[in-house]
Amino acid sequence: MLTLRGLTKRYGEKTAVDDLTLDVAPGKVTGFLGPNGAGKSTTMRLITGLDRPTSGSALVQGRPYARLDRPLRTVGALLDARAAHPRRTAYRHLLAMARSNGIPARRVPEVLEAVGLADVADKRAGSFSLGMSQRLGIAAALLGDPAVLLLDEPVNGLDPDGVRWVRTFLRSLADEGRTVFLSSHLMSELELTADRVVVIGRGRLLADGTVADVVAAGTRRTVRVRGPEPGGLRLLADRLAEAGAEVDWTGPNALAVAGTSAERVGDLAHRAHVRLHELRAEEASLEEAYLRLTSDSVEYAQTGGAVPDRAAAGEAEVVR
Amino acid sequence: MTAAVTEPVARTVRRRTALRWAVAAEWTKLVSLRSTWYLLLGALALTGLVASATGVLTHDPGASPGDPAVVAELNGTCLVLASLAMLAVTGEQATGGAATALLCVPDRVRLLTAKALTLGAAVCATGLACALLGAVCGALALARSTFDAAATAGQLLAVAVHAALLGTLTLGLAAVVRRSAGTVTALFGLLFLVPVALDPVPGGETAVDLLPGGASEAWLLGGNGTLERPGGLLALLVWALGALLAAAVVTRRRDA
Numbered sequence A: 001m002l003t004l005r006g007l008t009k010r011y012g013e014k015t016a017v018d019d020l021t022l023d024v025a026p027g028k029v030t031g032f033l034g035p036n037g038a039g040k041s042t043t044m045r046l047i048t049g050l051d052r053p054t055s056g057s058a059l060v061q062g063r064p065y066a067r068l069d070r071p072l073r074t075v076g077a078l079l080d081a082r083a084a085h086p087r088r089t090a091y092r093h094l095l096a097m098a099r100s101n102g103i104p105a106r107r108v109p110e111v112l113e114a115v116g117l118a119d120v121a122d123k124r125a126g127s128f129s130l131g132m133s134q135r136l137g138i139a140a141a142l143l144g145d146p147a148v149l150l151l152d153e154p155v156n157g158l159d160p161d162g163v164r165w166v167r168t169f170l171r172s173l174a175d176e177g178r179t180v181f182l183s184s185h186l187m188s189e190l191e192l193t194a195d196r197v198v199v200i201g202r203g204r205l206l207a208d209g210t211v212a213d214v215v216a217a218g219t220r221r222t223v224r225v226r227g228p229e230p231g232g233l234r235l236l237a238d239r240l241a242e243a244g245a246e247v248d249w250t251g252p253n254a255l256a257v258a259g260t261s262a263e264r265v266g267d268l269a270h271r272a273h274v275r276l277h278e279l280r281a282e283e284a285s286l287e288e289a290y291l292r293l294t295s296d297s298v299e300y301a302q303t304g305g306a307v308p309d310r311a312a313a314g315e316a317e318v319v320r
Numbered sequence B: 001m002t003a004a005v006t007e008p009v010a011r012t013v014r015r016r017t018a019l020r021w022a023v024a025a026e027w028t029k030l031v032s033l034r035s036t037w038y039l040l041l042g043a044l045a046l047t048g049l050v051a052s053a054t055g056v057l058t059h060d061p062g063a064s065p066g067d068p069a070v071v072a073e074l075n076g077t078c079l080v081l082a083s084l085a086m087l088a089v090t091g092e093q094a095t096g097g098a099a100t101a102l103l104c105v106p107d108r109v110r111l112l113t114a115k116a117l118t119l120g121a122a123v124c125a126t127g128l129a130c131a132l133l134g135a136v137c138g139a140l141a142l143a144r145s146t147f148d149a150a151a152t153a154g155q156l157l158a159v160a161v162h163a164a165l166l167g168t169l170t171l172g173l174a175a176v177v178r179r180s181a182g183t184v185t186a187l188f189g190l191l192f193l194v195p196v197a198l199d200p201v202p203g204g205e206t207a208v209d210l211l212p213g214g215a216s217e218a219w220l221l222g223g224n225g226t227l228e229r230p231g232g233l234l235a236l237l238v239w240a241l242g243a244l245l246a247a248a249v250v251t252r253r254r255d256a
Helices: A040-047 A090-100 A107-114 A130-142 A160-175 A187-193 A211-218 A230-242 A262-271 A286-304 A310-319 B002-031 B034-057 B066-094 B097-104 B108-141 B149-177 B180-198 B204-210 B212-221 B229-253
Strands: A002-011 A014-024 A028-033 A055-060 A075-078 A148-152 A179-184 A196-201 A204-210 A222-226 A246-251 A254-258 A278-281
Touching (some): A014 A055, A014 A204, A028 A040, A028 A187, A040 A055, A040 A179, A090 A107, A090 A130, A090 B002, A107 A130, A148 A160, A160 A179, A187 A286, A196 A211, A196 A286, A211 A286, A222 A262, A230 A246, A230 A262, A262 A278, B002 B097, B034 B066, B066 B108, B066 B149, B097 B108, B108 B229, B149 B180, B149 B212, B180 B204, B180 B212, B212 B229
Parallel strands (some): A028 A179, A028 A196, A075 A148, A148 A179
Antiparallel strands (some): A002 A055, A196 A204, A246 A254
């Protein structure tokens, strides 16, 4: 159980996390979504007490992280894949972590086995690929058998097999009643994994709900209409506007209609005797909802101050 | 009522246990890096070299075999051992290890205490080993010397204590500065540059005697113009604890 109340972090002029209030419930995988620089990692650092909030609070199982006696037994965190000293072996890295919280040393080979690193336990962490480092980070997070798991971009650098493994693994952890909170910018990944999605942009909470909720809130369901007669379509567009729908011309023979259903558009076209070649209700995706939600947040920010190169970030994510 | 009485006791026990775990983790981290062992070998080699050379160059029938060990400590060994203490902090800061350490031990003062205890003990023990080697080399290299078991043992222990205190001072500096280059600069400044700058200033000589370098000489060589041997020890203690205190204040306030 994570409880964030008015969590705010400012670095000088820049507000990284802005009045974030959120409960992350146990027994579920909660996805944490936002463009680069949205404040995901900062939020994770505030929860684990690495950074101090400017105001507000972040509680883990009702207590600040810094007050936990054996934090690794309550929270497993993967914040940075390169969290181990590069010249220390994977085994010794985990052993030191285990000792720091009074966790028996026999737990170390267990978690190394669980993430598939048993064969490279005596290799130095600096020789690991990004994917292996991620696995080592997940092993570290599991060390104390914690009730809460915080994972910042855990599938970064993993091969498809590893991605699938993380997905099923997180699912099983949540099914055991644990709180799983993972950030990602891979929508498709969260769509498959998360029970609930929290979207932030520019440090602010933009949406919070099930994947279906967020998709519904973030996208307007659009109906695509195409026909051979521009005059007829113009007539249909007028009728639709009268009925309260929003109509956009997407081409000389094509309309995008929002705020109504495909059935209603079809009925109106029939009544007006307009020939149609296409009438299609567009399926909204989390990705669309996400881009829409976050682009709004950035438009808001543009009036206020510095503008990150979000167009480029958005493109990069679409390319993925 | 019982709860009211036992709660503070239980908290104290929990804190002690947590500190013991933190020390165990620091020890594991220290011995699992090759750089630790290289530095230990380096400290021993340097001590052997400097102590032998000092022994060869000393022509004083009253010299103690401990003298070359003391000279070696003041002229290099202490700095090699201090860098061991420094790396326990800056080595983590340079990699992702600092965040990991705080995830494991979020109480910054506890983490700092654990590091100071572990490194202080490790450097003290290594300092003693170096001093022993230095005394053996000195005894072999000195043409003539006067051996007094108690006096020599006292010198060797003094070297070990000196190494531990200078190591602790360096650890505190490193925790404030966070980078190896900056820590080395600060330490060299404090040991060598500030004394040179203070020397021509009126009353500067007294100030120089109170600095870590002056206090080291007072403690190891039996007094400088201002401090006697116990005064030197006291000044070193104040410097070491002061550096730790500064580190505690700074790390508590600062984001990791």
